[in-house]
Amino acid sequence: xxxxxxxxxxxxxxxxxxxxxxxxxxxxxxxxxxxxxxxxxxxxxxxxxxxxxxxxxxxxxxxxxxxxxxxxxxxxxxxxxxxxxxxxxxxxxxxxxxxxxxxxxxxxxxxxxxxxxxxxxxxxxxxxxxxxxxxxxxxxxxxxxxxxxxxxxxxxxxxxxxxxxxxxxxxxxxxxxxxxxxxxxxxxxxxxxxxxxxxxxxxxxxxxxxxxxxxxxxxxxxxxxxxxxx
Amino acid sequence: xxxxxxxxxxxxxxxxxxxxxxxxxxxxxxxxxxxxxxxxxxxxxxxxxxxxxxxxxxxxxxxxxxxxxxxxxxxxxxxxxxxxxxxxxxxxxxxxxxxxxxxxxxxxxxxxxxxxxxxxxxxxxxxxxxxxxxxxxxxxxxxxxxxxxxxxxxxxxxxxxxxxxxxxxxxxxxxxxxxxxxxx
Numbered sequence: 001x002x003x004x005x006x007x008x009x010x011x012x013x014x015x016x017x018x019x020x021x022x023x024x025x026x027x028x029x030x031x032x033x034x035x036x037x038x039x040x041x042x043x044x045x046x047x048x049x050x051x052x053x054x055x056x057x058x059x060x061x062x063x064x065x066x067x068x069x070x071x072x073x074x075x076x077x078x079x080x081x082x083x084x085x086x087x088x089x090x091x092x093x094x095x096x097x098x099x100x101x102x103x104x105x106x107x108x109x110x111x112x113x114x115x116x117x118x119x120x121x122x123x124x125x126x127x128x129x130x131x132x133x134x135x136x137x138x139x140x141x142x143x144x145x146x147x148x149x150x151x152x153x154x155x156x157x158x159x160x161x162x163x164x165x166x167x168x169x170x171x172x173x174x175x176x177x178x179x180x181x182x183x184x185x186x187x188x189x190x191x192x193x194x195x196x197x198x199x200x201x202x203x204x205x206x207x208x209x210x211x212x213x214x215x216x217x218x219x220x221x222x223x224x225x226x227x228x229x230x
Numbered sequence: 231x232x233x234x235x236x237x238x239x240x241x242x243x244x245x246x247x248x249x250x251x252x253x254x255x256x257x258x259x260x261x262x263x264x265x266x267x268x269x270x271x272x273x274x275x276x277x278x279x280x281x282x283x284x285x286x287x288x289x290x291x292x293x294x295x296x297x298x299x300x301x302x303x304x305x306x307x308x309x310x311x312x313x314x315x316x317x318x319x320x321x322x323x324x325x326x327x328x329x330x331x332x333x334x335x336x337x338x339x340x341x342x343x344x345x346x347x348x349x350x351x352x353x354x355x356x357x358x359x360x361x362x363x364x365x366x367x368x369x370x371x372x373x374x375x376x377x378x379x380x381x382x383x384x385x386x387x388x389x390x391x392x393x394x395x396x397x398x399x400x401x402x403x404x405x406x407x408x409x410x411x412x413x414x
Binding site: 046 | 303308309313314398401402406
C-alpha cells in the first residue's frame with residue numbers, strides 16, 4: 001500500500017487535495033450509514049412504521065447508487081473498481097496504486113451493498129410477529145414465507161453488523177498506517193499519489209435522472225408492485 | 231386471584247351485551263377491576279404461585295403460546311383479506327370468530343408463576359407487577375375482538391376495517407409494554 005506522505009501543513013495539503021469522491025457517492029455513503037443505524041433503533045423501540053420507511057429510503061439509495069455506478073463519476077463506477085483476485089494479491093503485496101476504491105476495498109463495497117440489498121429484499125416481503133406491520137410486498141408470498149422472511153431479516157442484521165465492524169476496523173487500520181480515509185469521504189478530496197489523475201466528475205442532470213428513476217421504482221414497490229399483487 | 235376471576239367474568243358480561251351497550255359494560259367491568267383488585271394485588275400473586283405446580287405452569291405457558299400464535303395467524307389472514315381488492319368474507323368471518331373465541335380463553339393464560347422465571351416466554355414480569363393495567367389491556371383486547379367479530383357478521387367492509395384497526399391497536403398497546411422479544 002502506498003503510504004501517504006503527510007505534508008505537515010494543513011493549508012498546503014488542503015490546496016493540493018484533488019477530487020476523489022463526488023457528492024452523490026458521499027451522500028449515499030453517509031445516508032446509508034445513518035439509515036442502517038436508524039432502522040435498528042426504530043425497530044428496537046416499537047417504531048416499526050418508521051423502520052419500514054427507513055427501509056424504503058435505503059432501497060432508494062441502493063437503486064440510485066446502482067445506477068450511479070454505471071452513469072456516474074469515474075470513482076463511482078462499478079467498472080472502475082471491481083477487479084479480480086489478482087489485483088487483490090497485488091494490493092496485499094503493496095503494489096497497488098490508484099484512486100477510488102482499492103481492490104480489497106471494492107470487494108468490501110460490493111459485499112456490503114449485496115448484504116444490505118438482501119436485507120431490504122427480506123424486509124419487503126416480511127411481516128411483524130403480530131401482522132400489524134408488513135413490508136410493501138408481503139402479499140406476494142404466503143403468511144409462512146413472510147414470517148420466515150422476518151426471522152431471517154432479524155438474523156441477517158448480524159451479518160450486516162459484522163461487515164460494518166470489519167469496514168470500520170479497516171479504516172482504523174489504514175489510519176494507524178497514516179492514511180486518512182474518513183476525511184475524503186466527507187470533503188470528497190484527498191492528496192493523491194504522484195502521477196494519478198483525479199476523479200472525472202459525473203453530470204448533475206444524470207444524477208437527477210438516476211434519482212428520479214430510483215424514486216419511481218420505490219414508489220411502485222410501495223404500491224405493492226402492481227400488477228403482481230392480487 | 232380476583233383478577234383471574236374478574237376478567238372472564240367481564241368478558242362474559244361483555245359478550246352478553248351484544249350490539250350497542252358493550253362499551254358501558256366494559257367500562258363497568260374495568261371499574262370493578264380497579265376498585266376491587268387493588269388491595270389483592272400482591273396477595274393474589276403469592277396465592278396463585280402456591281397453587282400452580284411447575285407442570286401446570288408450563289402447561290399454561292404452552293397453551294398461551296399456541297393460542298397467541300393462532301390469534302396472530304388469524305389476524306394476519308384478516309390483514310391479507312382487507313388489503314386485497316375483494317376480501318373473502320368467509321375467511322374474514324372465520325378469522326374474526328377464531329380471534330374472538332381465543333380472546334375469551336386468554337383470561338386464563340396469565341396466572342402468576344407463568345413468567346420468565348418458569349420458562350422461555352415473551353411474557354414480561356411487568357405483567358404481574360402491574361396487574362390492574364394488564365387486566366385492563368387484556369379486557370380492551372377481548373372487547374376489540376368481540377366488536378370485530380360482530381362487524382364481520384355484517385356487510386360493511388369499511389366498518390370491519392375500522393374494527394380491525396382498533397383490534398390491532400389493542401394488540402400493540404399490550405405487546406409494546408408487556409411482551410419481550412422471544413426467539414422460538
